[in-house]
Each structure stands twice: as structure tokens, then as C-alpha cells.
Amino acid sequence: MALACAGAKPTTNLRGPPPTTAADRAMAQLSELYLDASLAHNPVTASYLGYHKYDGRWPDWSPAGIERSLQTVKRFERELGRIDEKQLSPPYAIDRQLILARLAAERFNLLELKPAEWDVQAYNEAIGSGLYHLTLPPADPAALLARRTALLERLEGLPRFLETAKQRLKETPQAHLEFVLAQNPGNAKTVEETLPPLFEAHPELSVRFQAARGKAVAAINDYQKWLEVELKPKATASFRLGREKWERKLRHTLETEVSVADLETDARAGLAALRFQMYDLALPLYRQLRPDDLSYQNLAGDERINLVVGTVLSEAAKEHGTPETFFADVKAQSDKIITFLEKSDLISLPPKTDNFVIEPTPPFLDGLAVAFYNPAPAFEPDVKKSYWISSVPKPGTADAESYLREYNRHMLQALTIHEAFPGHYVQLYWSSHSPYASQVKQVLESGTMTEGWAVMIEQLVHEAGYADDDPKCRLFHLKMRLRVYLNAILDLMMHTSTGPEAEVDQQALQMLTSLGFQENAEATRKIRRAKLTSTQLSTYFVGYREMLGIYRDGQKKPGFQRKQFLEKMIGYGSIPPAMIRTLLTQDGLL
Secondary structure (H helix, E strand, O other): OOOOOOOOOOOOOOOOOOOHHHHHHHHHHHHHHHHHHHHOOOOOHHHHHHOOOOOOOOOOOOOOHHHHHHHHHHHHEEEEHHHOOHHOOOHHHHHHHHHHHHHHHHHHHHHHHHHHHOOOHHHHHHHHHHHHHHHHOEEEEEHHHHHHHHHHHHHHHHHHHHHHHHOOOOOOHHHHHHHHHHHHHHHHHHHHHHHHHOOOOHHHHHHHHHHHHHHHHHHHHHHHHHHHHHHHHHEOOOOOOOOOOOOOHHHHHHHOOOOHHHHHHHHHHHHHHHHHHHHHHHHHOOOOOOOOOOOOOOOOHHHHHHHHHHHHHHHHOOOOOOOHHHHHHHHHHHHHHHHHHHHOOOOOOOOOOOOEEEEOOOOEEEEEEEEEEOOOOOOOEEEEEEEEOOOOOOOOOOOHHHHHHHHHHHHHHHHHHOOOOOOHHHHHHHHHOOOOOOOOHHHHOHHHHHHHHHHHHHHHHHHOOOOOOOOHHHHHHHHHHHHHHHEEEEHHHHHHOOHHHHHHHHHHHHHHHHHHOOOOHHHHHHHHHHHOOOOHHHHHHHHHHHHHHHHHHOOOOOOOOHHHHHHHHOOOOOHHHHHHHHHHHHOOOO
């Protein structure tokens, strides 16, 4: 999140426990100034978070804008240095730590990563997100005209933002450019098809909108040509960060000290152990499929596991829907999981009246991952939140069949547990409605915590008895967990390897399809995602390890109550696992 100097004192309504000391009050005031300053410079993020003060603007990624961001980082580091953490109550001490960590990450981003100079995907995502989040209906209908006016102002400013992109992007990695070339036309489609109906009820804006619409579409189409003609020959930059820079970014992403050597060792050990667990589960099913075939007994190690587990998974993968039924299949699995959770009383679910939907992934992100959870904005926790499902690629092709085999009806259950029930949706709902979780904790969300929770809770759902009578479903749950270890290994491999890109890609593909039993459609997309999102894939394994460790330690405590403990874990907000451990200890639960 880039920063800029704040103007007048903001008027945010910060949630969380009230300040109890003078130091707390000073920290609360500085937090408010920090949030406003950061969101002033990144208005697209502000809109995503439901902070609508800067809705009509685009981020300023010019050299002057970047310099202002850097100066603001330094300013807030100085201001936070004047607050003695020892004088703060625990909630405010955590807010101070979170802001300092984010400032350090932003300093690293501005001075060393410099994405504005090469990351063409960052511009594309800003365009898509900047438009999409202003199309959502506001919680207060009275704010609709203001929201539409801001959307119009942003549309009018789009050509200028694209000119900045042309001036700043001197080179880019080929993987980033290829993705944007495929996704950018979706931005034009949004302007041409999605936006016009939104302005039909606002005739006072129609003249401006029609003018802005035409200019915006022309600018996007011109930008597409520029990407193809001007930038494509310069798509020679490496997507790799290199070991030293990747390790430094990893520490900022994870917000925890981690040994990269131990991370890889532990991930490979976890991968091997889980594959043996899958073998034990798959062997009875294999014998049912091939009762007269004992040839697997002549194999050992990975070869035997690959034959037995791979055969069972391949046969079960045939139980999938079609591109036309994909959304209905997701909805059916969601209903099944909700029914189990209500009976098991594992954790409280959000009210059925909550504004939660399952819908297609917006064009600017479609295909980056098969599914996303898009939470309600941090400043508007009760507006729409979405479980996004990406489109099935080109129906009738081998790629589409591979995609559907990967996301068969068994795998869709694992995916839905992770993304929605009781994964990201449930966790983020209760975190956003927690009386403890301040606005800072909502905005500066820890991906290590949220991904770690989602992976951990998948495991706990099955430990609670889900699919006890369905070994195929449990096998695909374990296959889903294989990704946790493979993601971390892949992240490291893609960004620290020094060999030719094609050779490393082939090694990665072999690892994902052989050790991870992934369909080619999944594996190739995961390799692309690793190139586009350095360090994010490591959050699953590190978060899972830390969150599960907290839970297992809690189980050892006399008087442990499962539901109470899980709800306490997410009740502090989406903060790094180490902070959750500290707070649970202070509350006597560890």
C-alpha cells in the first residue's frame, strides 16, 4: 500500500476497544492519520476497503508520486517512534507493530521492488479493481449518486492513468504481459457493457458518462495495441526476484522470522508424509478398482504411491460436471457443507441473512486462480461479500476437460471449505465483527493468518467427521492439502532458480503433476500464478503450520473447548499468528 501525506484530519470511525491511557489515545489518533494518508495515495485500495473519501481518483505512480509515498513512510516511522510501546495496552501495541511492519514493507517495495516501473499486471489489476468496486451498491442507498459520480470521475481519469503506465513501463516479464494481454480486453468490456446500465437511473450524469465512456474505451484499446506493439518486444525482464530479494520480501509478506532452508526442508518433509497418508487411504479403493492387479507390490517409494493414489484419483476425477453446471455444482457442495457444520457445531456460522453470494470472478482477475473469496470492505463489513468462481476455459477443449477433472465434485468440496465454509468467509466475517479488532487490524490483514486458518480449518472439518463415509472425498481433501507444501516449494523454485525459464517450468510441472497429482490445467496455471505473485504462495504452508500449532497447543490445555477456542482464534482480527498466540496466552487459553 503506497502512502502520501495526509491533508485535513480524517473522520474515520475506528472500531476496536476504546483507548485506556494517554498513549492509547495518541496511538488511536496516529492510526487514523496513517490510514487516511495511505488510502489517499492508493484510492483503488481505499474503494476496495470501503473508504470512499478518494473514490474519484487513480493512484499516482509517477516518479513524483512515488517520492511523496516514500517521504510519508519516513514521516510515520518517525511519528511511531515517539510512542512508547510499553505504555500501550495490548490492542494498541499490536496496532503499532502492524503499522511499523507495513511501513517497512512499503519502504522495501518503493526503494527495491519498484513495481511501477515493470509490473504491467499491477496497472491492469488497478484498472479492474478501480472500476469494479465502485459498481457495487452502497449500504446506504442515499450514497448511490455520490458513488456513481465518483465512478464517472474515475472513468474520466482513466486515459491519464494509462498514459502514466506507458511512460513508466520500460520493460516487463513475459508472463505478466501475456496475462494482461488476455485480461485487459475485459476492462473495455466492463466499460462498454457493465457500466451503462448503472447510469440509466442518473440522467443528470448521462452526457458526461457517454463522453467518458467513449474516451475510456478508446484509451483501453489504444493501450492494448501499445502492449502488443511497443511493450511486447521489451518483455525481457525476469519475473524472478532472486534469492536475496525474494527472502527479504518473504519476511515482509509472512510477518514472521523464518529460515528459508528450514521452510523448504519442512515443506518437503510434510509433502512426503502426506503422500504416504494418501497411499494408506487409497489402497483399499485401488484394490476395489483392480482386484486382480498386484503389480504395485513390485514398486517402492514414490513409484508405488503414484500408481496407487494416481489411479484412484484419476478414476474419481471423472465425477465432474460440465461448464454449464459448474456454478450449480459449487452451490450444491456449499449447501452440503453448511448442513454438516450446523450439525457438528464446530464453529458459529454467519447469519443466513448476511449478504453473501457465489458469483463469477470479475474479468480483471478471471483465471489467476480458480476461486477467490472477496470479503466485505473493512470499513463496510455488512455489504456484499463474494465467493468468486473463475470461468471454465474454452468448453470442448482438452484444457477444459483437464480443468473439470481437477475441480470435480470431490475437489469442489475441499475448495468450498477453504474459501467459504468455514474458511475465509466465516473467518473474515467474525473478524470484521469482532469488538477487539480495530480498523488497523482489519485493513492490515495478515495473509499468513487468513490462509493458515483456511488450510487448518479444512483439516479440522474432516477431523470433526465430515465425509467419514466417503474416502474419495477425504482423498481429495488430502490432495488439496498437498498444494500447501507444493506452493511453498514452487514459490521458492520459481523465484530463486538460476536455470533457463523453460527448464525450470518443466521441472515445476513435473513436480506438480507427479508429486501433487495435479491435472495439467491446474499445474500450468499455478506456475503462472507463482510468477505473478511472488511470496504469496508461501503463506499457505507457513500460516497452516503456525495456526495448527496454536490449535494443538490449545488442545493440551485443561478445560479446552473446541468451538470457544476456534472462535477466540479469529476474534482478535486477521493478525499474524504469533500475535494470536501471545493474546491467547494472555487470556489463559494457552
